[in-house]
Amino acid sequence: MLAVQHTNDAGIPDKMWQPPFVQFDTTMGEFIIELYWKHAPQTCRNFAELARRGYYNNTVFHRIIRDFMIQGGDPTGTGKGGLSIYGPTFKDEIHPELKHSGAGILSMANSGPDTNGSQFFITLAPTQWLDGKHAIFGRIHQGMNVIKRIGLVETDRNDRPMMTLKRNLPLVVILGSTGSGKTKLSLELAQRFDGEIIGADSMQIYKSLDISTAKATPEEQSVAPHHLIDILDPHETYTVTQYRNRALRVIQDVLDRNKLPIVVGGTNYYIEALLWKILVDNDEFVTTPGILPHNEHELPSEELHQKLKELDPKMANRLHPNNKRKILRALEIIYDKGKKVSDILAEQQSAQDASPSGGGLRFTNAIVLWLQCSQDILDDRLNKRVDSMVEQGLVNELLDFHHKYNLGSQPDYTKGIFQAIGFKEFHCYLMLSKEQQASDEGKEELAKAVEQLKLVTRRYAKKQKKWVTNRFLGRSDREVPPVYGLDTSDISKFEDNVTKIAEEIVTSYIEMKPCPHEPLPKISSRSIPNSLHETYTCSTCDRVFVGQLQWEAHLKSSRHRKRAAKKKSATPTS
Known part of the structure; x- marks a missing residue:
């Protein structure tokens, strides 16, 4: 917004140079200042030229008083430094028509009459007692929400901020079926918002097999820092709890460095473990290695399920007899903890924010970008x-x-x-x-x-598409982050249909502005299967189903009805 202009030998801009606006990009978002050239030309010229020179770059708002003002413009950050373009100080330009009548007024900070340098302040409320003492030379044209956020930062007894002001960064989660363009979008967002990519794929976390697991190429990974890819040897086991704990540390580190964390999902339970405080799954529990009897892993799934039914009937009734992995995990927990898994889960669900599907959201400003395709x-x-x-x-x-x-x-x-x-x-x-x-x-x-x-x-x-629909859009029993659908069907329009829209969504969350796009609506569903639904056995078809939805769909199927009718006709009557 500050065009190049001619200056005299002293470095002072020509009087014809009067940019109407100055934009500030801060770690909490951007705001735009409108300058009052008609009322305070010398002050406006000083401010605009200092901004053009980069004098305000990397400075902080060193003094913040809630419901009063925020003060900045001192390159030393102490409140004692800063020079004007005219020399150490210059005279006041106080105009009788301008008053400190509300929030968003831009004025010069000083230590007395005619001591203006580079420091300025922006009001957070009416401050009429400053009228006639400080030169007003502009107002906030756009971004008052950013000014208000800065004004809420915690300060010490000297009104200095107790933390480094950071951008209001959301946790961006990119979901979508394999082949939908998740890698492409993650790289573009990382470049646009200075982000880092956190993998959430249980196979890409292993070394080797780059082609089969569809990892980002070395060239793609060089575009932005990548985390949790290629970190495990092929034979290592890695529970969802281990992933969650490590990924949360990575996310916090990325946020601490004021970078945008972008989680790229491929594994459903990894995503759920990050987003919600409680993941109700057997993998949540860490057990002692080798806790099971040495030959138990070799037993058929049906025998293991029967053993689980004897030890924890409720848990056995939730698991399909062929789901050997989860059955073994349940047995490991019982042997190691000395408690039924169903009892442990019941304790979890009684915790604050818990629901049958898990706990409350871990990140209150998480957003989900769901790449959809015909x-x-x-x-x-x-x-x-x-x-x-x-x-x-x-x-x-x-x-x-x-x-x-x-x-x-x-x-x-x-x-x-x-x-x-x-x-x-x-x-x-x-x-x-x-x-x-x-x-x-x-x-x-x-x-x-x-x-x-x-x-x-x-x-x-x-399966991935169904999971997003069920777990994010079809849940009325837990809090879910907003989910924005992006259509990737036409790859030639990826820039317009996906990238630009995603950038607008992320920008609105960073700047705390209304999002120009609506999230996908919730889907009304009477029953959506999850790990807590009971199993149902159809004696007619000799099949087991997990969840009421699958069970009712089976009962309505033509295959079941035909078998039931055939069985009924074959039953002798008295």
């Missing part, structure tokens, strides 16, 4: 993405990893990075010898694996 377009995009991964060397990456970690052994696809999409699908091909892989049979097996990977990837994308 399913047909996304399916086609994912198929092409898998083909691209194969072209980039996916098969060789899996082969190299298999030879390094699995040769001669059966991989456990429930642990570590072996849970990643790709391993199970390529298992049969990976177990072949080099000669077999090169044969027609091997090539056919590889083609099957690629098609299976496409199928699993499409299914996973639908």
Whole structure:
């Protein structure tokens, strides 16, 4: 807003140079000052030129008095420094028409008559007793909300702020199905807002398999600092609690350095652990390694479920008999803590802010950007993405990893990075010898694996979409952050449909202004399944369902009705 102008030998601008506005970018947001050139030309020229020279850069509001004023403009930060463009001081320009009649008035600070230098103050309320003592030369044109926020900062007995003023930074969470453009948007927001990216993907947290886990490339990672990517060895186990604790420290560090934290999600329970104070999940509890009897991990899922039913019937009734991982976690907790998991969860839910789905929000200013895409377009995009991964060397990456970690052994696809999409699908091909892989049979097996990977990837994308809908938009029993939908269907319009809108949303939260875009509305749902819903067993179809919604959908299905009718017709009557 301050155009280049001519100055005389003393460095004083030409009188024709009269910029109407001066913009200040502070760590709490920006505000714009309108200058009163007609009433106080010398004072306005001094202020505008000091701003143009960068004299006010990195200075602080060193004196803050609530409901009175904020004072700044001293490069020493002491309240005793600062020079004018005319020399140490210059004379007052007090105009009888200008009064300290309300908040947002800009005046010169001084130590007495005609002692103006570089310091100024902005009023937070009417201060009529200052009329005739301080030169008024402008007002807040835009950003009064920022001035008010600065005026609320805690101060010491000398009216000095007790903390470094920081931007009002939200926690930005980017969600979306795999292949929806999360990495692209995160990089653009990080560049725009001086942000840092925190990964929330349970597979990308492991070293290796960069192609199969779709990590940001080294070139992309060089655009902005990335956290919680490539930090674990493949065989390491990592609970959601460990992730949450580490990620929260990273987020706090990013905020402390006045950077924007951008969480990029791929793993549902990682996101929930960060956003809500209580995550009601077996993974929440840390147990002693090796607490289970040595052979218990090898038992069939049904036997483990029966054992859990004997020890904790309520918990067993919440878990599907085939969900071996969660059943084992529940047994570990019981053995280690000496308490039923259902009792521990009940204690958690009785805590303040708790609900059946978890506790209150951990970050009151979190915002969720949900990248959405038409399913047909996304399916086609994912198929092409898998083909691209194969072209980039996916098969060789899996082969190299298999030879390094699995040769001669059966991989456990429930642990570590072996849970990643790709391993199970390529298992049969990976177990072949080099000669077999090169044969027609091997090539056919590889083609099957690629098609299976496409199928699993499409299914996973639908699962991610369903999770966001259920856990964020379909919940009436807990507080949720605002969720903004961004349409990524047309990749050629990503800049207009996604990036620009996301930037406007984030900017509004940083500057504490009304958001120009509406969040997605809540979805009215009578029942949405979660980890606390009971299981239902259909004796007619010999199947188990988790949650009332799945159960009722099954009862209405044509398959169930046909079997029930057939069974009824086959039942003898008296």
